[in-house]
Amino acid sequence: MLQYILQRVLLMIPTLFGISLLSFGIIQLPPGDYLTFYVAELSAQGEEVSEAMLAQLERQYGLGRPWYVQYFLWVRNIITKGDFGRSFTWNKPVNDLIWDRVGYTMMITLLTVVFVWIVALLIGKYAATHQYSPGDYIATFVGFIGLAVPNFLLALLLLYYSLKFFGLSPAGLFSPEYQDAPWSVGKWIDFLSHLWIPIVILGTAGTAGSIRIMRANLLDELHKPYVITARAKGVPERTLIWRYPVRVALNPFISTVGWTLPELVSGSVIVSVVLNLPTTGPLLLGALLQQDMFLAGSFILLVSVLTVIGTLISDILLAWLDPRIRLS
Amino acid sequence: MTATPHAATPSALPPIETPEAQDDVRLLVAGQWQLMWWRFRKHKVAMAATAISLLIYLVAVFAEFLAPLPRDYYAADYTFAPPQGIKWFLENEFGNREFRPHMLGYTVEIEAVALRRVFTPDPEQVIELGFFVDGLEEYRLLGIFPTRKHLFGPKDPTQPFYLIGADKLGQDLYSRLIYGTRISMTIGLVGVTLSLVLGILLGGVSGLLGGTVDNIIQRVIEFIRSVPSIPLWMGLSAALPDDWDALKRYFAITVILSIVGWTGLARVVRGRFLSLREEDFVMSARLDGVSELGIILRYMLPSFLSHIIASVTLSIPGMIIAETSLSFLGLGLRPPVVSWGVLLRDAQNVRAIATAPWLLIAAIPVVVSVLALNYVGDGLRDAVDPYSR
Numbered sequence: 280m281l282q283y284i285l286q287r288v289l290l291m292i293p294t295l296f297g298i299s300l301l302s303f304g305i306i307q308l309p310p311g312d313y314l315t316f317y318v319a320e321l322s323a324q325g326e327e328v329s330e331a332m333l334a335q336l337e338r339q340y341g342l343g344r345p346w347y348v349q350y351f352l353w354v355r356n357i358i359t360k361g362d363f364g365r366s367f368t369w370n371k372p373v374n375d376l377i378w379d380r381v382g383y384t385m386m387i388t389l390l391t392v393v394f395v396w397i398v399a400l401l402i403g404k405y406a407a408t409h410q411y412s413p414g415d416y417i418a419t420f421v422g423f424i425g426l427a428v429p430n431f432l433l434a435l436l437l438l439y440y441s442l443k444f445f446g447l448s449p450a451g452l453f454s455p456e457y458q459d460a461p462w463s464v465g466k467w468i469d470f471l472s473h474l475w476i477p478i479v480i481l482g483t484a485g486t487a488g489s490i491r492i493m494r495a496n497l498l499d500e501l502h503k504p505y506v507i508t509a510r511a512k513g514v515p516e517r518t519l520i521w522r523y524p525v526r527v528a529l530n531p532f533i534s535t536v537g538w539t540l541p542e543l544v545s546g547s548v549i550v551s552v553v554l555n556l557p558t559t560g561p562l563l564l565g566a567l568l569q570q571d572m573f574l575a576g577s578f579i580l581l582v583s584v585l586t587v588i589g590t591l592i593s594d595i596l597l598a599w600l601d602p603r604i605r606l607s
Numbered sequence: 608m609t610a611t612p613h614a615a616t617p618s619a620l621p622p623i624e625t626p627e628a629q630d631d632v633r634l635l636v637a638g639q640w641q642l643m644w645w646r647f648r649k650h651k652v653a654m655a656a657t658a659i660s661l662l663i664y665l666v667a668v669f670a671e672f673l674a675p676l677p678r679d680y681y682a683a684d685y686t687f688a689p690p691q692g693i694k695w696f697l698e699n700e701f702g703n704r705e706f707r708p709h710m711l712g713y714t715v716e717i718e719a720v721a722l723r724r725v726f727t728p729d730p731e732q733v734i735e736l737g738f739f740v741d742g743l744e745e746y747r748l749l750g751i752f753p754t755r756k757h758l759f760g761p762k763d764p765t766q767p768f769y770l771i772g773a774d775k776l777g778q779d780l781y782s783r784l785i786y787g788t789r790i791s792m793t794i795g796l797v798g799v800t801l802s803l804v805l806g807i808l809l810g811g812v813s814g815l816l817g818g819t820v821d822n823i824i825q826r827v828i829e830f831i832r833s834v835p836s837i838p839l840w841m842g843l844s845a846a847l848p849d850d851w852d853a854l855k856r857y858f859a860i861t862v863i864l865s866i867v868g869w870t871g872l873a874r875v876v877r878g879r880f881l882s883l884r885e886e887d888f889v890m891s892a893r894l895d896g897v898s899e900l901g902i903i904l905r906y907m908l909p910s911f912l913s914h915i916i917a918s919v920t921l922s923i924p925g926m927i928i929a930e931t932s933l934s935f936l937g938l939g940l941r942p943p944v945v946s947w948g949v950l951l952r953d954a955q956n957v958r959a960i961a962t963a964p965w966l967l968i969a970a971i972p973v974v975v976s977v978l979a980l981n982y983v984g985d986g987l988r989d990a991v992d993p994y995s996r
Contacts, residue, residue, distance in 0.1 A: 297830050301839070308846030427978040429928045431935060432970045435951075439960045439967060545837035549932055553955070563838060564936055567845035579842050583834045590833060 283598050291591055298583045303350050306576035357580075364573030366566070373577045376562065381581050384551075384558040388543050388589075391478050395485040395539065399532070402486075403493025404525060407501060418490060425487030430546050433480045434553040477554055481546050485539045489532065496528035533597050540589050544582055643913060646990040653986020659979040663972070667789040671746045674782035675760030675768055679943060680743060684715055685777035687963045688726050688769045697733065708736045712767055723962075734766045772965035774953050783945050784969060790946035792976065794861055795926040799919050801865040806872025807915075811903075813873065814880025821877075828870045836867045837932065844938045853944045860939055864929050868922060875918045879911035913991035921984035924977040931973055947973050 318333070356362040363373035406418040454469050500506065501524055509519045551560030559578050566575040647653060666673055691710040699705045712732025716725045741755045743764045748754050761768045770781040813824040843863045847856060883889055892902050933939030934948025935955065942949060947969050953959060954966035 293826065294830050294833060298834060301834070302842075305842035305846060308843070423978065423981065424974075427924065427981055428970075428974050429932055429977075431932060432951075432973065435954060435960065435967060435970070438957055439964055442957060442961055443964075541833060541835045544835040548835070548837050548841070549936065552936060559838075563841065564938075567841055568937065570845065575842060575845070579838045582838055586835055587833050 280599065284595055287591055287594060291587060294587055295584060298587065299354055299580060300350070302576045302580035302583070303353060305579060306353075306572040307346060307349075309570045309572060363577040366571050366574040368566070368569050368571045368574070373574050376574065377559070377577055377581065380557060380559045380562055381578075381585070383556065384544070384547055384560075384582065385585060387474070387477055387481070387551075387556070387558060388540070388547055390474070391481045391485065391543050391547075392539065394478050394482045395489055395543075396532075398482065398486050399489030399493050400525075400529075403490045404497060404520070406490065406494045407497035408520060410498065415494075418494075422487035422490050425483040428483075429549075430480050430484050431549045431553050433483060434477075434550050437476065437480065438553070477547070477550055477556060480550055480554075481543055484546060485543055489539070493528065493532055496531055497524055500524035500528050530597070530601055533593065533600065540593070541586050544586050548582075639910075639913075643990045647986055650986040650989060653982050653989075656979040656982035656986070659975065660983055663788060663976050663979070664792060666785060667792045668749070670785050670789045672748055672754075672756070673758050674785040675740075675742065675757050675770075676764075676779045676782040677742070677744045677746075678783065678786045678945060680778065680782075682767065682773075682777040684724075685713070685726075685767055685769065685773050686724055686775055688713060688724075688767070688773040688777065689963075690772040690965055691728070691734075691767075691769050693736065693770070697735075710734045710736065710761075710768070710770075732766075734768065735762045736760065737762045740764070771968050772963060774950070774963070774966065775959075780950070780965065780968065783950060784947070784972060786945045787947045787950055787969070788972060790857070790940065790944060791927055791930060791948070791973070794857065794864075794930045794940075794946070795923040795980075797858075798861040798864045798868060798926040798930075799923050801861055802868035802872055802922065803915070803919055805865060805869035807876050809869065810873030810876030811880060814877035814884075815903075824873070828873060831867055831870050836929075839867070840864065840929065840933055841936065841938050844933055853940070856940060857944065860930060860933065864926050868926060871922055872915070872918055875914060876911070879914055880907070883907050883910060913987075917984055917987035917991050920980060920987055924980045924984075927973065927977055927980075 353364070356364070361374060363377070365371070366373050366376055369376060402418050406415045409415050453466070453473060503524070506519065506524055509523060510516070514522075547558060548560040548563060550556075551558040552564050555561060559582055563575060563578040566572075566578065691713075693708055693710055695706060695708055696704045697707040697709055711728040711730060712734055713726040714729045714732075716727075717723070718725055736759060738759050739756050740760045740762050741764060742757045742760060745753055745755050769779055771784075772780050774780055774783070809824055813821045840863055843866070844860060847859050851859065889902060889906060892906050897905065930939055930946060931948035931951065934941075934946050935951045937952060940946050940949055950966070950969040951973075954963075954969070959966060
């Protein structure tokens with residue numbers, strides 16, 4: 280097991296390297312560099328830019344040097360000092376801006392994974408045990424709709440209907456009165472009452488795919504001899520389904536987290552723009568539109584790295600659950 | 608696989624439940640494509656979805672003819688004018704009700720405090736509608752035939768026409784949706800073509816050569832798939848220079864979408880190559896002295912072409928959604944180009960939705976086309992293996 284984990288962690292290194300190169304590439308793509316923007320911004324505000332400050336910034340980020348030197352400095356600053364560079368639109372270190380938002384993003388994504396699993400397990404099991412029943416058809420159809428409707432559209436529709444029928448907007452993660460308040464029981468309740476909205480919206484697309492997988496897996500298992508044996512032995516149907524075939528069918532289901540996770544993170548970026556959540560989405564979009572590239576690149580780097588780590592954890596969990604995987 | 612060489616007796620073939628199934632002989636002599644067609648035809652939903660998809664592509668081809676107004680026509684007086692709705696009967700001078708489809712014009716007042724326009728239907732302003740009416744501008748049908756005719760529209764083209772409402776510039780949303788069809792539907796096709804070229808090339812190389820090359824390509828695919836695609840697309844398209852014209856931007860966006868899109872197709876191609884390499888008929892061709900390229904083109908390609916078509920169909924909807932999402936965020940296509948995503952961008956915030964909920968209508972074609980193409984792809988995927996089940 281340890282060997283398997285080690286092997287997977289080692290395999291992750293080239294991926295992380297690739298991600299860092301990609302994010303750095305995105306930082307470098309727009310014409311002009313950070314410093315030009317920064318100076319332009321400062322002079323637009325009527326501030327003096329001192330020569331000493333310019334020289335210091337230039338040294339710190341290796342500006343004007345070849346790209347690989349800049350890349351090396353960028354990565355070194357992140358690894359050794361946790362310094363992601365500066366955001367020139369906010370005039371703050373990127374570090375001060377991102378962690379809260381990345382935290383909320385990860386929290387929403389993980390809760391969505393749990394939501395998707397529970398819903399897909401229950402509905403998929405129902406659809407498989409009631410194959411070709413109206414319920415099965417409805418589940419398949421709803422699944423297709425979930426796949427076809429981009430989730431930012433769902434978010435828009437939700438905004439519209441809650442405005443129309445309740446006269447309120449479900450945007451954000453907190454009501455205005457709790458926006459800047461310290462954490463309290465009231466704030467938690469308020470937070471949870473807002474949290475389910477993005478989770479359900481994000482979950483629909485993932486649930487659709489997972490229901491189909493669960494249904495297909497379970498259908499394959501249901502007609503195997505061991506199920507018939509158990510039934511012949513007189514095991515109650517309910518216990519039987521949950522104890523044997525569902526457990527077997529669950530395996531490939533868990534392994535799909537590897538591709539649901541990137542999808543969910545992707546979706547959360549755009550849904551949070553619509554719902555105006557304090558997650559990475561709105562800030563990343565703003566940073567990209569204003570070409571605040573250190574901020575944008577850091578977001579892309581962090582979100583991708585965390586996604587890869589999440590996938591790694593799910594792989595390890597899967598190997599722990601199923602000995603066949605770690606041995607082959 | 609444990610294929611016995613003499614297993615190809617008729618009784619070993621699993622039965623196919625087509626209406627033609629009684630006619631065993633016909634079934635046995637039917638070609639691969641014939642069998643696929645029979646099977647696809649059975650999938651009623653997929654057939655309906657195919658019809659709908661073709662219809663949508665026809666709309667894209669004949670956009671100028673179907674849209675009553677020119678693409679960029681606007682009337683600032685009619686900012687956010689609500690849908691007019693068609694009334695079917697009109698009283699003539701003798702007081703009889705006559706079948707004459709028409710719409711009512713608006714009297715526009717500007718609210719003093721909110722500076723918002725208030726539209727009240729005005730029974731005096733009757734805007735008669737007709738088929739094959741003359742439009743405002745001359746255009747070229749299919750890019751060749753100069754004409755002014757439109758399928759339907761107001762008989763007097765200068766009268767206001769807002770079938771499903773107007774946007775913030777007072778442009779007719781209905782006409783713009785039709786023009787948007789062209790961009791949104793073709794970006795899927797162009798993007799998929801590009802992904803397909805890359806996918807066949809790299810997937811084919813991967814499956815053919817195997818070994819180190821295969822390993823590297825597979826790692827690259829895994830890498831691309833492990834990165835969340837929307838942030839990646841956003842980053843790349845935000846880096847496109849601002850001064851690029853519409854056409855350049857259009858192609859740049861398709862290239863960006865294909866960067867992720869090729870991976871799925873490459874996997875399918877590689878998988879087919881690997882499984883076909885072991886087939887008996889490939890081996891016989893090789894023993895016959897057919898060249899490697901000849902084997903691929905003459906024997907392997909026809910037998911996995913159908914799988915490719917199915918996966919291509921299934922990846923078009925993803926492209927459409929991706930373009931819509933990017934344009935919605937303001938990072939994809941930009942006005943004056945009209946796509947469904949560009950139109951939805953107007954409905955980005957709560958205030959816009961509250962003022963003009965009809966802007967959300969632009970979501971309907973997205974959902975319909977994506978659903979239809981998904982069902983077509985699903986039907987094709989079921990049909991491509993005519994010998995299974």
